[in-house]
Amino acid sequence: MNTHELRLPPEDRELSPYTGWTRRHWTAVAEHLLLSVRPYLSPGLARVDLPGPTSAYGRDSDGLEGFARTFLLAAFLVAGQDGDDPHGFLDRYRAGLLAGTDPEGPERWPRPDELDQAKVEAGSVALGLMLTRPWLWDRLSPAEQARVTSWLSTVVGGTYPPINWVWFQIVVEEFLRSVGGPWDAADIERGLAVHAGLRREDGWLSDGPERAYDHYCGWALHFYPLVWSALAAEPPAAGLRERWRADLRRYLEDHVRLIGADGGPLFQGRSLTYRMAAAAPLWVGAWSGATDLSPGLLRRGASGVLRHFTDHGVPDADGLLTLGWHGPWPGMRQSYSGAGSPYWAAKGFFGLLLPEDHSVWTERERPLPVEEGDVRAVVRAPGWIVSGTAADGVVRVVNHGTDHGTEGRPTGDSPLYARLGYSTATAPPLVGPTVDSPLDNSVVALDAEGTATHRTGFRALGVHDDGVAAVGHSRWRAHWVAVEEDAAPDHGSGRRGATRPGPLLDVWSAVRGADEVRVVRVGPEPSPEGGWTLRVGGWPVVADGSLVSTLRVLAADGVEGPERTGVEEWGGVAPLGAATSVAWATVSAAPGAVVACLVRLSGEPDDDPRARPRVAIGPEGTVVTWADGAVTRIRGAAGPGNV
Secondary structure (H helix, E strand, O other): OOOOOOOOOOOOOOOOOOOOOOHHHHHHHHHHHHHHOHHHEOOOOOOEOOOOOOOOOOHHHHHHHHHHHHHHHHHHHHHHOOOOOOOOHHHHHHHHHHHHOOOOOOOOOOOOOOOHHHHHHHHHHHHHHHHOOOOOHHHOOHHHHHHHHHHHHHHOOOOOOOOOOHHHHHHHHHHHHHOOOOOOHHHHHHHHHHHHHHEOHHHOEOOOOOOOOOOHHHHHHOHHHHHHHHHOOOOOOHHHHHHHHHHHHHHHHHHHHHEOOOOOEOOOOOOHHHHHHHHHHHHHHHHHOOOOOOHHHHHHHHHHHHHHHHOOOOOOOOOOOOOEOOOEOHHHOOOOOOOOHHHHHHHHHHHHHOOOOOHHHHOOOOOOHHHHOOEEEEEOOOOEEEEEEOOOOEEEEEEOOOOOOOOOOOOOOOOOOOOOEEEOOOOOOOOOHHHOOOOOOOEEEEOOOOOEOEOOOOEEEEEEEOOOOEEEEEEEEEEEEOHHHOOOOOOOOOOOOOEEEEEEEEEEEEEEOOEEEEEEEEOOOOOOOOOEEEEEEEEEEEOOOOOEEEEEEEEEEEEEEEEEEEEEEEEOOOOOOOEEEEEEEEEEEEEEEEEEEEEEEEOOOOOOHHHOOEEEEEOOEEEEEOOOOOEEEEOOOOOOOOO
């Protein structure tokens, strides 16, 4: 049991009117996290063996992970205090480092050339050593240094997947180079080439060749380049550094729009158990100067993220970061996640490297975009429409470009990537029937057994703003997938299996405030029965919670018979509440049919018909007339006979 209670200093509402938090609060949380893992240190201090599930890599890997990630947190804390270490954190990590790299020792770590996950953790060890060099590495004996170098050097010449992992090899080899160890310039050049291939529009990066847009863009792919550039013996060419700075500058404009007024990050993508790591790119912007955002806004965003979690019971009563979001919720972890994994949250504490007199700590907090007014923006690379509403503080993303897949390769849908909508206040069901048969924020065809189709592999047809609303469009061959055939580890992608085709679907989203008018056009091919059973699903909300999800058919052309509507509710399927409910509507659609639905997520009920948009479907497209009389035209969404 934890004997170190989280004690926070008094709030400072003059300096931080939105969160009340200062650098002292960040220091207090960091110290609390580090002190709380002490009961779980192995006898030789090389492992942090935390309670919880074991990853696919095993307990030895998980113990190393717990060590490496908490060491990184200690490095930020101690280096930011110019070596001041009253709790003796580095003494313990020094001992553990030597025990873990002892090839004959009882707590020997698996080497990076023996276990892939060790390649990741080696990156945290190396970065921590670079940051704390005067107080740790330089105090090791030559023999001790040689032992650590020998363990780290097994990354040289190693093979890394073409994702954010290449940065772990770059960072390790940079450290080795700095201490006279082995390194290979070709490894670094290959890694930089991979990174260059991940760059997309407007400062965004995809974590791999698939459409894998998620928090890794910020907490990894924008984190390492500028940090490495500042630490490298021979920094990369000035042009490359400026490109990275420009990428981060542009990305942060979008990143701050994706934080809710309550500090909640967007609940989308894999590895969400890293929680406050979502603050990392904000701190890198402040640290590097590669941002046009004010220091007060950067701190407000970062402190908002951290406080969002501490206000919701993170860390737990024992001071531990569990596998979950607010509380423990193992159902949201990937197969690579073990009990030590959540401590990549350490990256969110990068701001502790900045001294107390840095403007990011001394400037008065400024409001997030969603606190200043309603937000509407299009983000081209991931195909997102961002819509934040000041009235409830919720930020929504309507998704027409991200699925953790590749165009033309149909697979099952990952609930964390392929849904049509995500927000800072909702979570898609991650276990239960809708994982294999999508319901929430979906447009699907249903077969005779009621099983839903998937959309991964869709064609992204762009997002734009017409001055009245933001509009997104995607098209896919709806397909059923025998996902039960796929027993591969879960790394975020949807599951594979034999597929059978359904109808061709075009979906447009016209978004304004809390409202999305979702327009669906069915392709010309008939089903074996003649028509298709089409289902549209709304937002997943906590049952009996403060947010209201509305799903309402506004207009239809080519539909046979009246629509059916309902609400499904399940317990224990998502981490934000005991039960989750999803509204839905089904219609029997003839070939070429067009259906338009109101899909709304709001803090207010949909009880005023005058506030709803009106829709007319005609031979030249669909016209949406908003409540104030403004008009959005969707020209491709024409009725039957115009396919």
